[in-house]
Amino acid sequence: MTKLIKDPLPGSLDGSPHYSDIAMIPMQMIVSRYVESSLDETTRQRLRQLVPHTFHAKSNFLPYDKTPREYSFVIADGLNLGGVKYDETRLGGPKGDVTQFVPGVIQWDSGKHGGGVGWISVSDSGS
Amino acid sequence: MILDPETDHQVWPTSVCADIVAEDTTLSISFPADAVPNSLVLRISSLPFLQLDKKSWLSDVEEMPGLRVELGGNIARLASRTLRFDKTTTQHDAKYYELRFDLTGMQKGEKAELALKCEKTSPPEYPLRW
Numbered sequence: 049m050t051k052l053i054k055d056p057l058p059g060s061l062d063g064s065p066h067y068s069d070i071a072m073i074p075m076q077m078i079v080s081r082y083v084e085s086s087l088d089e090t091t092r093q094r095l096r097q098l099v100p101h102t103f104h105a106k107s108n109f110l111p112y113d114k115t116p117r118e119y120s121f122v123i124a125d126g127l128n129l130g131g132v133k134y135d136e137t138r139l140g141g142p143k144g145d146v147t148q149f150v151p152g153v154i155q156w157d158s159g160k161h162g163g164g165v166g167w168i169s170v171s172d173s174g175s
Numbered sequence: 176m177i178l179d180p181e182t183d184h185q186v187w188p189t190s191v192c193a194d195i196v197a198e199d200t201t202l203s204i205s206f207p208a209d210a211v212p213n214s215l216v217l218r219i220s221s222l223p224f225l226q227l228d229k230k231s232w233l234s235d236v237e238e239m240p241g242l243r244v245e246l247g248g249n250i251a252r253l254a255s256r257t258l259r260f261d262k263t264t265t266q267h268d269a270k271y272y273e274l275r276f277d278l279t280g281m282q283k284g285e286k287a288e289l290a291l292k293c294e295k296t297s298p299p300e301y302p303l304r305w
Contacts, residue, residue, distance in 0.1 A: 102198070120197045126241070127295045129202045131195035139191045152195040152202055154291065158220075158241035159298025166241060168291070170204060171216040172193055 100124035112141045126157035131170075139172060146171065200295075204248075205288040211281050215250065215289065217274040241298035248288035250276050 084092075103121040118133040132151040140149040152170030191212075194205045206212065219239075235251070237244045254274045278287050 114192075122197045122200065124200075124295075127200070127293060129197035129200070129293065131197040131202055131204075133192075133194045133196065135192035137191070151193065152197075152204060154202055154242075154293060156242045156293070156295060157298070158239065165220075166239060167218075167220045168244075169218045170195060170202070171218065172191070172212055 098123070098125055109141065112137050127155070129154050201290055201292045203288070203290045205286060206278075208284045208286045211278050211285075211287045213277070213279050215276040215278060215287070217254075217276075219272040219274065238296075241296055243294040243296050245290075245292040245294070247290035247292065249285070250278060250281070250287050250289050253277050253280070 101123055103123065105119040106116045107119070108116045114135040114137065120131050122129045130153050134151055138144060140146045150169045150171060154168040156166050158164065158166035192207065192210050196203045204215065235246055237246070253276045255277065276289065281287055
């Protein structure tokens, strides 16, 4: 959709090198009524109000992972944590991009004078 | 495990794996004894109004705007700290702190563990400093 925009967008949006993605916003306004129509009331309620909770998931990425990855999340008001248990054939998976492989993250509300969102990320340097 | 013949320290893990688990308000990071990497890196946001340079990040407890972190585990004190700038952007707040935990001195057969127990706090009001 961003290719449809002929006029240049204003200067870079602070904090987002993907500022042209804002072109998706009007599209979401259009399609949301159709997407949301498939959500049941329980799901809608969960989206309306944040209730502190944990979440666990698994994924398989064979042959690059020796075992399934196990994800765990803690989501609360103003604080969330996420971690991954992994066993890879090489660090960063098939791409081997270590900088993009961040298996642990903490984010919290640091207040507007603290920049809004504070973060701690975990990287396995491998060497 | 591959060992450096000079130092007898591990130089490359035979397996690239870790157990990183979020539970309650704690992020636990651990490496099995036979797959401890040479180092573990934490990157920490350094925000324009955050005077992190005056903080140690080697203490048992660290305070940041909006968060109190209690460090635990057997590698909590093996860190060195570096201020880094993200050169991919010109944003004023594109700097962060990097804590590098040197794990080459770990005892053979010892599991490496780090726990970050988080407690949400009220962010203090820093003066605007544009």
